[in-house]
Amino acid sequence: MEPVRKTSPDGVEYRDLNRNGRMDPFEDPRLSVEERVADLLPRLSLEEKAGLMFHTVIEAGADGTVKEAPGAISKSPTSEVVLRKHLTHFNVHALDDARMAARWHNALQAIAEQAPHGIPVTVSTDPRHAFIENAGASFAAKAFSQWPEALGLAALRDEDLVRRFGDVARQEYVAVGIRMALHPTLDLATEPRWARQSGTFGQDPDLVTRLGVAYLKGFQQDALGPDSVACVSKHFPGGGPQKDGEDAHFPYGREQVYPGGRFADHLKPFPAVIEAGTAAIMPYYGMPVGLEIDGEKIEEVGFGYNRQVVTGLLREKLGYDGVVLTDWELVNDNHVGDQVLPARSWGVEHLDPHGRMELILEAGADQFGGEECVEVLLDLVRDGRVSEARIDESAARLLAVKFRLGLFDDPYVDEDAAAVTVGRKDFRDAGYAAQAASVTVLQNGTEHRAPVLPLGRGGRRVYVENLSAEAAAALGEVVQRPEDADVAVVRLHAPFEPRSDLFLESWFHQGSLDFAPGLVSRLERIARSCPLVLDVVLDRPAVLTPLLPFASAVVGSYGSNDSALVDALTGVVEPVGRLPFDLPRSMEQVRQHGEDVPGYDDPLFAFGHGLGLPSRPD
Structure with a gap:
């Protein structure tokens, strides 16, 4: 599908996204990202800017249509969240067929064109190239090429292979319109009971750092551009050392502890991916208990609420000025059928949704994962608790990623190309070989x-x-x-x-x-x-x-x-x-064993163990 283009008086093809009959600077493909953001941002209403700051789950129609009724996971009809709430970032779940996925994506972008400034949608996904089906963390490959879990890539110790995997996944994602990866997961697998280890590169901070950068380069390429998938590196400043190994998705797993004093090990991969240009970073749910950084006691609230960590450590000390996207549902409880998942408001459970959102913004985050409650943010601005300048700061970062990805110039994909690219034989063969070798x-x-x-x-x-x-x-x-x-x-x-x-x-x-x-x-x-x-x-x-x-x-x-x-x-x-x-x-x-300590003094089998095979018998 091709976007509708016009030609300016000086011969430049452009998309008239605000339908005013002329090429405005934000529509001019010749201008820099910074110039285009600077032109578009003042044109947006408060509601449009607020909508940029929410990143919720969406369900695709299996037949390639958008869903206009709430589903099992998504909360609202598609046109409502796009045109009334002005959301333009969506985390897609099930995608069974490549052609239908591409068709759905194009239909979603066509709805977005109807918004006042035609801001294109950014579709994101959790990992979907391996085996584990978990609606809160990853999806089985289905139509996509199938590779080992990240632990299997780590078992191979091959940076070139990891970058090759990232490049294959990038091509398949781009083919169906997925332009943001909610990965790599850079957490260290130091607590063996923790439920999220399959998505990590293991326990060793040096190996995780090397493979994390290779993974990022595969998806984003050398610089974020029209052929890239933007990566959300997570979970800052290192998830994994959960008390007793319980998972921080759940109230009983909210505490993150460092009995071995190894915080620096868990932080180590993040400066490297920041230097490599990660488009976004996601803080973890965990609530640090007894943590000190450079002699400063860290407040015992979830990392997404923690100004000392998000602003003090990530933005100021590490110099990161990109997008910070919270993990999912820090503001509201999630009710699905007869079950509930409480908001991961660890340490601030006493606050109402307005108070939680205000604290997240004060911490330094730009976007609320898994939420679509734009009315709460608008209330905060109208009540004077959050300034519009603060909204502008985050909106500018989010728009810049869309411009760098080329979405304003052409967000559409080719259904035929998607059907050919996704699950291509050489991609499947490479994945199969990695499965066996790992x-x-x-x-x-x-x-x-x-x-x-x-x-x-x-x-x-x-x-x-x-x-x-x-x-x-x-x-x-x-x-x-x-x-x-x-x-x-x-x-x-x-x-x-x-x-x-x-x-x-x-x-x-x-x-x-x-x-x-x-x-x-x-x-x-x-x-x-x-x-x-x-x-x-x-x-x-x-x-x-x-x-x-x-x-x-x-x-x-x-x-x-x-x-x-x-x-x-x-x-x-x-x-x-x-x-x-x-x-x-x-x-x-x-x-x-200390939850934050990589490895044991006397393990049954140690990190790096692997016998290989003797020569095959004749």
């Missing part, structure tokens, strides 16, 4: 058991659990009982404690890392019948200690489909992954 061999043989990897392909009887029929067939004849097998291959997920009281809670893997004793006993019985190969999907660490005495081989994976796993186990693709975090010996070791 597999980490933790144990291959024991004192009493001979090594069994690499497995042969075919020519044996194999018992499998949680492996597809197609993948299992590549190993040999599938039998129904371990007693009849030459080898058993079983896939397990890292343990967690299911929870489902609060909205989103059921998607987050939290709690103990211990396998259930009944499962351990059953696996031991299998191992008495034939050699047992275990794959543990490590979306978080697991206590593998009870499995090692009887498993002939144990591998870890971080987002590998069944066929990719089999290719790794058989050596068709060499499994070169190395652990992106320590694996603890026991839950007692976890409980004794």
Whole structure:
């Protein structure tokens, strides 16, 4: 789809976004971003500027249409939030078909053209190129090329590959109109019970920094421009060290602690991505407890409300002048069906929505994630609690990103190109290869058991659990009982404690890392019948200690489909992954360990461990 263009008297093609019949400076593609922002900002009403400062969830119609009725996740009809509330930033959830996604995006941009100044929409997304489906954090790839989770990229230790992944994801995003990535996640995986580790690059601050910059460069390219996807680097100043590993989405996980005094480790990736040009930064939900920075005690309120952190540390000390987007729903509770997710107003729960929003602005944020309550912000301005100059400051930053992305000049995408680009064969092949290569061999043989990897392909009887029929067939004849097998291959997920009281809670893997004793006993019985190969999907660490005495081989994976796993186990693709975090010996070791400290003095398997495979047998 092409935008409607006019030609100025001096021969310049432009979009007449305010429909006044002439090329105004903000419509002039020859001018600098700064000049265009300076011209447009004074033209906007207070309502239009306020609308820029909200970034809410939107649902796309599966048939490529916009939704004009509230959905399961989105709060309002599309035309209402665009034309009445003047929102122009949306976080899209399900996208099943590339052509329909592109069609929906173009329909959304066409509605935005009807607004007084035709400000184009910026569509954002959480990660959607791997396996984990979690409405609060990430989506399974579906039509997009499928890669390992970020932990799997970290297991490969390859900056060039990470940048290549970012470039592939950039091309697929741009094809369907997604121009902002709510990632990379730069948090350190120092607390093994924390639910968000799968989206990180592991525990080591140096590795996270290197891979985070490579990831950013893949998405944004060397400079933010018309072919870029703008990155929101998160969660400042480093999420992850949550008290007892509980997640800060939920009231019981609000406290962020530093018993080991390792705040600097968690902060380390952010100066590097600021220097690399990250378009935006997202503070975390967590409420720091007992934290001091340069001898100054930090107020115990969530980071999104914390002026010492957002203005003092991020803007003044680190010199960051880009967009600060809060994490989702700091202002209002979220009611979905018969469940609720309380506003993440940690430390300021006593404030009403007006007070919370005022404090967020005082802290230095520009945009409210997951909110569309523009009337609250307008009240604050009209009551004199927030100045219009303060609104202008944030609106200018937000407009600048849109101009740099080229959205004012052409926000539309080509449906045919989207259908060809998304899930392209070379993209899928590269993702598949990374899935297989990232597999980490933790144990291959024991004192009493001979090594069994690499497995042969075919020519044996194999018992499998949680492996597809197609993948299992590549190993040999599938039998129904371990007693009849030459080898058993079983896939397990890292343990967690299911929870489902609060909205989103059921998607987050939290709690103990211990396998259930009944499962351990059953696996031991299998191992008495034939050699047992275990794959543990490590979306978080697991206590593998009870499995090692009887498993002939144990591998870890971080987002590998069944066929990719089999290719790794058989050596068709060499499994070169190395652990992106320590694996603890026991839950007692976890409980004794400081939440902010990378690694253990005596782990079961240490960061960087990975055996690879001996040469394949003839």
